[in-house]
Amino acid sequence: MTQIQQTQAREHPSSTQDVADIIMDAASAGHSLAITGNGTRCGFGNPVTASRAMALGGLDSVDFYDPEDLVIRVGAGLTLDALEAMLAAKGQYLPFEPPRYTGLYGTDGARSTVGGAVATALSGPRRILNGAVRDFVLGVEGVNGQGDIFKAGGRTMKNVTGYDLSKLLTGSCGTLAVLTAVTLKVLPAPRAEVTLIVPAQTLEEDAALFRTIRALPLGVGGLARRVSPSGQCEVLIRIEGTEPGVAGNRAVVEGLLQGREGARVVERTESAALWQDVRELTCLAPRADELVWRVNLPGTAMPAFVAEARRAGCISRFFVDWAGGIVFSTMRGVQPEVDVLRYRKMAEKIGAKAMLLRGPDAIRAQFGAFPPITAGLAALAGRTRAAFDPGGLLNPGRMTVQA
Numbered sequence: 001m002t003q004i005q006q007t008q009a010r011e012h013p014s015s016t017q018d019v020a021d022i023i024m025d026a027a028s029a030g031h032s033l034a035i036t037g038n039g040t041r042c043g044f045g046n047p048v049t050a051s052r053a054m055a056l057g058g059l060d061s062v063d064f065y066d067p068e069d070l071v072i073r074v075g076a077g078l079t080l081d082a083l084e085a086m087l088a089a090k091g092q093y094l095p096f097e098p099p100r101y102t103g104l105y106g107t108d109g110a111r112s113t114v115g116g117a118v119a120t121a122l123s124g125p126r127r128i129l130n131g132a133v134r135d136f137v138l139g140v141e142g143v144n145g146q147g148d149i150f151k152a153g154g155r156t157m158k159n160v161t162g163y164d165l166s167k168l169l170t171g172s173c174g175t176l177a178v179l180t181a182v183t184l185k186v187l188p189a190p191r192a193e194v195t196l197i198v199p200a201q202t203l204e205e206d207a208a209l210f211r212t213i214r215a216l217p218l219g220v221g222g223l224a225r226r227v228s229p230s231g232q233c234e235v236l237i238r239i240e241g242t243e244p245g246v247a248g249n250r251a252v253v254e255g256l257l258q259g260r261e262g263a264r265v266v267e268r269t270e271s272a273a274l275w276q277d278v279r280e281l282t283c284l285a286p287r288a289d290e291l292v293w294r295v296n297l298p299g300t301a302m303p304a305f306v307a308e309a310r311r312a313g314c315i316s317r318f319f320v321d322w323a324g325g326i327v328f329s330t331m332r333g334v335q336p337e338v339d340v341l342r343y344r345k346m347a348e349k350i351g352a353k354a355m356l357l358r359g360p361d362a363i364r365a366q367f368g369a370f371p372p373i374t375a376g377l378a379a380l381a382g383r384t385r386a387a388f389d390p391g392g393l394l395n396p397g398r399m400t401v402q403a
């Protein structure tokens, strides 16, 4: 079998029943299926090895949108751009600020789909204020590996009896079922937004500042530390809400910054562009030959972790988001057998999770893009997969390293 690329996709269903038929045909013919939305994030996770492909971009319906109830149900193939434009017209937004990462993978961000965002469970900088993708998935419709169509969840937060399958499927990267529609909770978009840009100090001092700010209810929807395009290391603090709320909270944050000279403020459009750069990792500017890592870690452990990884040559460039809860970094001149394992080991030592966000297929296939899990968890994941997709048809290899 060969690895399927998006350009070779053969099946383009336009309804949930089409998806079920394609899966049943594949099952009876002994084929496996690579599942994509519009294929913009095929570089996420491990490479898939499948004999056929199915692209969900045609399932782009808007089934209902109830702005008063803050709920929308759309086909999994609808683009995030189309969804966000529709929400913006009503003054609302997706609270989890989904990254496209298409710059990272060299694909077209305008084609990133809602199904892909839910399947990869990627949350942007606002995660510290609003929560993660999973928190806003109210329901899903999907098809399992035997061609059974199912619905889970509903239109409200408290619509679950038994297992909450919507949460399980969020982040399952198409390995349990093909998502055909999702119901999402949305929120009113903030009316005002400012970002304070402050020269960085040491990682320890900046991590302490993050903790101080996060401990207060200041409507802070972004706390990051990056190197600016002009080479300055700086801390970014995004404050959002109503006009008077932002003004009041800004004054409080400025009070906390006493002693830090050189702060400046950018407002709405400029602020939004800046956070788009953070969200899409543009500020990391990874070169084509570099591995890109994402490490989820306790904010208190971040400064020592970064210092040790830099000393060991595991980090070339990095930036910090989520108030110190996540570190994105590049790795250059790699000897995979040494550096990939060494970096993972450093993360494990502090209970962090190191995901290889971008790297050559061969390295992701050998070491796995996802952080290793315990034997017990792997057995549980295997049983879950067997229950949804007993024939192992869907995205084989995406989340597990194949022997």
Ligand SMILES: Cc1cc2nc3c(=O)[nH]c(=O)nc-3n(C[C@H](O)[C@H](O)[C@H](O)COP(=O)(O)OP(=O)(O)OC[C@H]3O[C@@H](n4cnc5c(N)ncnc54)[C@H](O)[C@@H]3O)c2cc1C
Binding pocket: 120, 121, 122, 127, 128, 132, 170, 171, 172, 296, 297, 298, 299, 322, 323, 325, 326, 351, 352, 353, 370, 371, 372, 373, 381, 399, 400
């Ligand atoms: C303020 C703040 C503080 C934080 N503090 C901490 C902290 O103290 N410690 C910490 O660890 N994290 C911390 N985090 C990070 C947070 O916990 C991570 O976002 C979370 O661990 C990601 O888990 P997930 O299941 O949502 O994975 P996702 O990022 O959504 O990953 C996608 C999916 O991949 C799956 N997956 C991952 N690994 C594997 C695998 N090996 N095999 C199969 N499937 C896999 C999961 O099922 C997951 O659904 C913090 C975040 C914030 C915002």
